[in-house]
Amino acid sequence: MIIVPVKEGENIEKALKKFKRKFEKTGVVKELRRRQQFDKPSVLKRLKMEHAVYVQQLRANEE
Incomplete structure (x- = not known):
């Protein structure tokens, strides 16, 4: 339960703005949208690999 003093x-x-920020940080809406559609394990694996490559390139560019 989110409490906003x-x-x-x-x-x-x-106060509403604070509530919206806290609610967004919990990730409830993001999780709900993710669960509405089934993704095959192979697709999830490919997306995970693409993300890893992207992060690796970002870190390489920093150095």
């Missing part, structure tokens, strides 16, 4: 006199829009 609201200070006295604080704007409600500001």
Whole structure:
């Protein structure tokens, strides 16, 4: 459960913005969207490899 403490006199829009940020960080919506569609294990493996190559290239460019 997400709890957003609201200070006295604080704007409600500001509190909503805090709530949205905390909710986004939990990853609930992202997980829900991921579960709506089945991906074959081979596709997941390929995506994981592509991501690893991408990260490796980024790190190589940093140095």
